[in-house]
Amino acid sequence: MxxxxxxxxxxxxxxxxxxxxxxxxxxxxxxxxxxxxxxxxxxxxxxxxxxxxxxxxxxxxxxxxxxxxxxxxxxxxxVGVQFQECDYQPEIKVSELCEETACLYKSPVDWRELCEQFGIGDKTGSPVKSLSDGERQRLFIVLALIPKPQxxxxxxLTTGLDARARRGVWKILKELKDGGxxxxxxxxxxxxxxxxxxxxxxxxxxxxxxxxxxxxxxxxxxxxxxxxxxxxxxxxxxx
Amino acid sequence: MKTFCALLKNELKLNIRNMNMVIFAIILPLVVLVILGFLYGTNPAAGGTDYTFLEQSISAQCAISICAGGLMGLPLVVAEYRERKVLKRFQVTPISPGILLAVEFLIYVLYALVSLIALLLVSGLAWDVHLRGTWVSFAGSWLLTVLSTLSIGMMVGGIAKNTKSASVIACVLYFPMLIFSGATLPFEVMPEIVQKVIRVFPVTQGIQLMKSAFLGLSVEHFTLPILVMLAVALACSGIAVKYFKWE
The missing domain is CATH 3.40.50.300 (P-loop containing nucleotide triphosphate hydrolases)
Incomplete structure (x- = not known):
């Protein structure tokens, strides 16, 4: 392989x-x-x-x-990357951070769909700094997946997430892994x-x-x- | 191009939300203009000149916004993005440093442009200030001043170790240029010895050049300053791109 x-x-x-x-x-x-x-x-x-x-x-x-x-x-x-130290512009909103990330790639996936999948679909209008630790962690996983990476x-990965959210993240990652x-x-x-x-x-x-x-x-x-x-x-x- | 426009839109929104530059690059020059307008109105600049005091000083007010953006806004935002590791996030994406710097650069060009238009509109409507030279030479001298000042700022932001040292360097450049270059206090009222010293600032030369172009005076003796400003713009932006650090 x-x-x-x-x-x-x-x-x-x-x-x-x-x-x-x-x-x-x-x-x-x-x-x-x-x-x-x-x-x-x-x-x-x-x-x-x-x-x-x-x-x-x-x-x-x-x-x-x-x-x-x-x-x-x-x-x-x-390649998608989620660093341990997450970093964003002070006043940026979730939707803006996603858009700004998506515009860097040739064929990005729909970030709204990813946000829905990771349970932060209702937070896209909020400033990133107002998210809880768990929500922000999920947002940064979303950012890593926006490029449609190989x-x-x-x-x-799941530092700061509650038990249910962790299971959710695992499930999505397993599906993506099965997809290659x-x-x-x-x-x-x-x-x-x-x-x-x-x-x-x-x-x-x-x-x-x-x-x-x-x-x-x-x-x-x-x-x-x-x-x-x-x-x-x-x-x-x-x- | 798609990337550039999307980034520009986003970064501009964030920058305006921050409000600092709206105050220092757009409102402040207008306040200075209005104060001078009420003080001098349509009085001539000095005995025997056919242009007014305001017409003579409008270029200096344009420079307030150029200084604020180029010597404060631009270096600080680049240094802050590096320190907050925003640039590190960009490092693991396909973006080139040149595009990133160009986006931030253009934001401050836009501030300077908005300020220029606002100053010309207000001074023209209220105190009958109008261009006595040609648009081409005034626009050219404005652009040259913007490019040389902003590229100094971009270099500072690009090579400063952290936000703190960037802000110290920015202050050292910004305040003397703002106060002594003729941007706030008129160049003409300063003692001759001070005039000689402050002539080395590119902004001083830029203001003198813009002033001559605005008033329709001869710009022939500006060949050397024009070449120096061009060289500064090229050298500083070259250094900023070449020695760009993500972290």
Whole structure:
């Protein structure tokens, strides 16, 4: 199967502090990949180096066979991104933010429909700053999907969402994945990872300490429960 | 083109909603004009001139809005978008930095244009101010002043480290240019030594050029300032695009 995201031996340090250390991974078309680890393990740095918003010290990255730094404008026609730190103009309304995003792409999807799907259809006239945390999080997932992307990067996917909204988001993402969308996500919720991800990679202090499927993680750690397995493998468990 | 228009519409709406520029670039110059209008009316500028004081100073009021947009509005909005990581969101989309800067640039050109039209209308209707030179040379000198001043601002916004340093640089450029370039206090009333110093501001040269063009005086001795302003506009916008930082 075609590799949509390919990372080889990616390394980046902030000064003397290594943030990611020789991380390699590959994500196939139509699958979901979860990058896991504690805060500060290097998840966001990895995503930013893959997207080219940070320059890696060494290693190779290709997304849809393109180099994100050299072919930025071509690549991001086909890639949607939701960053962990959400950002918008101070006075902007939901509809304006969606329009402004949609106008950047050649064939965007109907953002009103997406807002409906994600349960914020009645909020399009409101200022973004007046939304609740959960609504804003859903809005930023909508923005990542507006380009009709082939691959979407979601950093801390459902932080701030209530249980029902999370289920709703998972359902939509699963449908999109069945339609061929490739998903790259980070999350702190292991139920979410188990529900969505075909493959995972666990980072610990910038190194990949586990790479495989959820079932393999359970098997390797000897734990029935995936969260227990994650804690054991990532070295976070208190024994 | 579709992208450019949609962004322009959106960003312009946001900018007007913010109101700062409406006050400093459109209302403020009109207030200065009205005060001068009541003080001087249709009096001649000085003994023996056939143009009025207001006709002589209208170019300076045009420059108030150019300074506000170019040296305050533009650098601050670019720096703020970078600091709030709005630009980072744009970085992971197909937009080119040049288009983004051009949209913000054009917004402040529009403010300056609206201010120019308002000033000409009000001064023309109330105090019979009218153009004594040709439209082409006045429009050309206005455009040159706008381009050179705004490109300085765009460069500051493009290379400043954060909003704070952008606003410090903006203040250092804006207030001296606003007060001493002749935009608010008439250039003619300043002591000769001050006049010599402030001649280096591109805005000062722009005002003098616009004034001569408006009054229909000879603009031949402006060849050097025109070339300098063109060079400033090209160099600063080149630097702004080349050294543009998303983050």
């Amino acid at each position: 075609e590799e949509v995201v390919k990372v080889e031996s990616l390394t980046k340090a902030y000064g003397a502090l290594p943030a990611i250390d020789h991380v390699s991974l590959s994500v196939k078309r139509g699958t979901a990949f979860g990058l896991l680890g504690a805060n500060g393990a290097g998840k966001s740095t990895t995503i930013e180096c893959i997207l080219g918003t940070k320059r890696a010290d060494s290693g190779n990255v290709s997304v849809l066979t393109l180099d994100p730094r050299k072919d930025r404008r071509r690549l991001f026609q086909k 691959v979407v990067f979601l950093d801390e 969308l490739t998903i790259f996500l980070t999350s702190h919720f292991m139920d979410e990872v188990e529900a969505l991800c075909d493959e995972i990679c666990i980072l610990q202090k910038g190194r990949a300490v586990f790479y495989g499927t959820v079932a393999q993680a359970k098997e390797k750690s000897g734990c029935e429960n995936f969260e227990d397995a994650y804690l054991k493998l990532s070295g976070e468990g208190i024994e």
